[in-house]
Amino acid sequence: MSRKYAKLTAYLGEQASDQVMLSFAEIEKILGFVLPDSARNHGPWCTNSRSTGRHNEAWLNIGWETADRNMRAQTIAFHRTSTAAFIQRQTRQRNLGHAHHAAFDPLTLTETDLAADCAVKLQLRWWRLGAVKLDDDRKLVFPTAPAQAGLYRLIVRAGNRTNVYIGEAVRLKRRFSNYRQPGSTQQTSLRINALLIETLDQGGSIAVDIAYQDIGLSIGGVLIAANLDDKAVRRMMEQAAIVAHGGIDVEMLNR
Secondary structure, three states: OOHHHHHHHHHHHOOOOOEEEEEHHHHHHHHOOOOOHHHHHOHHHHOOOOOOOOOOHHHHOOOEEEEEEEOOOOEEEEEEOHHHHHHHHHHHHHHOOOOOOOOOOHHHOOOOOOOOOOOEEEEOOOEEEEEOEEOOOOOEEOOOOOOOOEEEEEEEEEOOEEEEEEEEEOOHHHHHHHHHOOOOOOHHHHHHHHHHHHHHHOOOEEEEEEEOOOOEEEEOOEEEOOOOOOHHHHHHHHHHHHHHOOOOOEOOOOO
């Protein structure tokens, strides 16, 4: 990480709250210099994907991540990861003398009388649906999707960077319609709409994959039907797919 971002690291490290919203102007005031144009105009600037020496180590190395990037308001939210927040709370309690309980001892644990088999195996297959384009009115045009429950994957390529966004929906067709024309209160849809339009304006490309059939789910070695109309099943598949993409940049824009 460049040392010139050290003041942002120090600022975040001093925060008592687990989340802070900063405007680009406020970040510049903290740093003492003007941010590059890519910070305001290029979504991947605030990515949480690690790459040695990048500016985002200013927040990642101390357990923070970026969340909501509002292009209109020119703001970015920073929040502590759950692990970092937990550690800080524990440290704070010790410093204030609030740790009254005995230290955890794993040797006191005993097996319960209800030990359900949690051996879970998931398998899904992605199908290429097509590409996202812009129409003459600069509105997003998604390839025709089925009106069924499933997972979707947006592969966003801009320059030499590839970001992957994975989501789940009870109706894939309706979800893509929301991204094309989001409502004023649909913050996630607004963010993705802006990111995709920005990518296409800059000459990038966006491919759409879906997974809505050929879903394998076994629990305790027993194969069962994966009911994607069940949100819990979709969320489980979604998180598994996100973990499976750990080798490339994954933008978690749906936090």
